[in-house]
Amino acid sequence: MSSTNSISNQTEPKNGTEKPVVRVKVLSERDRRRLLNHFLALNDNDRLLRFGSVLTDELVTRYAQRLDFERDTIFGVYDDNLRLLGVGHLAFIARDAHPNRGSNTLKERVAEFGVSVDAKARGMGIGSHLFRRAAIHCRNEDVDTLYMHCLSTNKVMMHIAKKAGMSIQRDYGEADAYLRLEPASPGTVLREAMDEQVATLDYGLKANAKAALKWWTRLSGGKIDKPRS
Numbered sequence: 108m109s110s111t112n113s114i115s116n117q118t119e120p121k122n123g124t125e126k127p128v129v130r131v132k133v134l135s136e137r138d139r140r141r142l143l144n145h146f147l148a149l150n151d152n153d154r155l156l157r158f159g160s161v162l163t164d165e166l167v168t169r170y171a172q173r174l175d176f177e178r179d180t181i182f183g184v185y186d187d188n189l190r191l192l193g194v195g196h197l198a199f200i201a202r203d204a205h206p207n208r209g210s211n212t213l214k215e216r217v218a219e220f221g222v223s224v225d226a227k228a229r230g231m232g233i234g235s236h237l238f239r240r241a242a243i244h245c246r247n248e249d250v251d252t253l254y255m256h257c258l259s260t261n262k263v264m265m266h267i268a269k270k271a272g273m274s275i276q277r278d279y280g281e282a283d284a285y286l287r288l289e290p291a292s293p294g295t296v297l298r299e300a301m302d303e304q305v306a307t308l309d310y311g312l313k314a315n316a317k318a319a320l321k322w323w324t325r326l327s328g329g330k331i332d333k334p335r336s
C-alpha cells in the first residue's frame with residue numbers, strides 16, 4: 108500500500124488532471140515527533156529550499172524541538188498511517204520586527220509562511236492546500252500581510268505564489284513574495300472551522316483504523332494480511 112493512498116482514495120481521479128481531496132489539520136505538541144521525521148526525510152536540496160540552507164540533521168532536530176505551537180500555527184496533511192505528507196508553518200511576527208518594518212501593513216502582526224511536502228506526495232495539491240489554509244487563517248487572525256521567502260530558482264513555489272496572486276520581488280537569487288489579504292468575513296471563519304472539523308474527523312478515523320489493525324495483527328499473531336481499504 109502506498110503511503111499516499113489516504114488522500115488519493117478520497118477522490119478517484121476521473122481523468123489525468125483531477126487532484127485528490129486534501130485535508131489540512133492544525134498540528135499540536137503531540138505531532139512533534141512526526142514533524143521531526145517529516146523534516147529529517149527532506150533531502151539536502153529540499154532543506155536548502157525550505158530553510159534557506161542545507162541544515163544538518165542536528166539543526167533540523169533543534170528546529171523541530173523549538174517549534175512553538177502557542178505562538179505559531181503549524182498545519183499538516185496526514186497519510187493513512189498518520190505520517191505527515193506535508194507541513195505548513197505560519198509564523199506570526201510583530202510588524203516592526205519584520206525586515207520590511209511593516210511597510211505593507213498597519214496591523215500589529217504579519218505572518219511568514221514556510222512549507223514542505225514529502226517527495227513522494229508532490230504534485231497532488233498538498234502544497235497549494237497548505238498555502239490556502241494558511242492564508243484563510245491569517246485573515247481570521249486579523250493579519251493582512253503574508254510573506255514568503257524562497258530562492259528564485261524554486262519554480263514550483265514561484266508557481267504556487269503567482270497562482271495565489273502574490274507580489275514577488277527578486278533579489279540576488281532570492282525572492283520575497285507577499286500577499287495582501289482581505290479582512291475576515293463570516294464565510295472565512297465558517298470555512299476554516301469546517302475544514303478543521305472535517306480534518307479532525309478524518310484524523311480520528313485514521314487513528315481508529317490504525318489502532319484496530321494493530322489490535323487485529325496482535326490477536327492473529329501477525330499472520331493476518333492487512334485488510335484492503
Ligand SMILES: CC(C)(COP(=O)(O)OP(=O)(O)OC[C@H]1O[C@@H](n2cnc3c(N)ncnc32)[C@H](O)[C@@H]1OP(=O)(O)O)[C@@H](O)C(=O)NCCC(=O)NCCS
Binds near residue numbers: 153154223224234
Ligand atoms: C514547493 C512544494 C511545497 C510544493 O508542494 P506540492 O504539494 O508538490 O505542490 P502542489 O502539488 O500543490 O502544486 C505544485 C504546482 O507546481 C506546478 N509545477 C510543478 N513543477 C513545476 C515547474 N518545474 N515549474 C513550474 N511549475 C511547476 C504544478 O503543475 C502545480 O501547479 P498546479 O496546481 O497549477 O497544477 C514541494 O515541492 C516541496 O516541499 N519542495 C521543497 C521545499 C520547498 O521548496 N519549500 C518552499 C519554500 S518555503
